């Protein structure tokens with residue numbers, strides 16, 4: 174099984190690059206952001222709880238996102254592998270993921286960490302906000318908060334996976350195909 178974490182700050186291009194990776198390697202795409210937005214669209218209890226956090230650019234509580242990932246793993250037991258996009262975002266989430274995957278003896282193969290400068294992130298997110306309709310991409314203070322939360326709570330996962338020998342830094346500046354090619358070169362070394 175090939176289990177990849179697509180990692181990086183908001184606006185790093187995780188969703189865009191995930192599309193190419195799932196096609197090339199036939200993986201199941203698990204994006205906690207997409208899952209949460211579909212809960213909101215469906216007006217579920219979970220969606221209602223998550224909405225207030227997302228609108229402020231804060232993280233949704235760990236137990237909520239861990240529960241969502243757990244049920245998706247259980248529902249896809251015959252998958253060739255997964256691409257985790259936007260998850261894990263805290264050390265607690267990373268620990269929970271390790272436990273869930275160890276139960277099936279299918280550990281993380283690698284963390285692909287897209288590296289993009291802060292100014293470029295803000296430009297990309299503001300640009301996305303103009304077309305996507307995502308409220309959290311239309312407010313500069315929410316965007317800056319998300320990048321700050323990433324720095325405080327999520328960036329420490331780089332050391333977490335480095336300690337396991339699983340961190341691969343990838344230059345996330347350039348064109349979409351250029352970045353896709355860099356990712357492919359790294360993934361091909363993992364299989």
Ligand code: ADP
Nearest residue numbers: 183184205206226227231232233238259260262
């Ligand atoms: P981006 O990477 O651009 O911030 P996402 O779609 O990954 O976009 O996330 C949007 C929002 O959803 C986050 O700001 C956060 O509120 C929430 N969210 C997504 N994934 C997680 C997670 N793993 N843990 C906590 N909150 C999450």
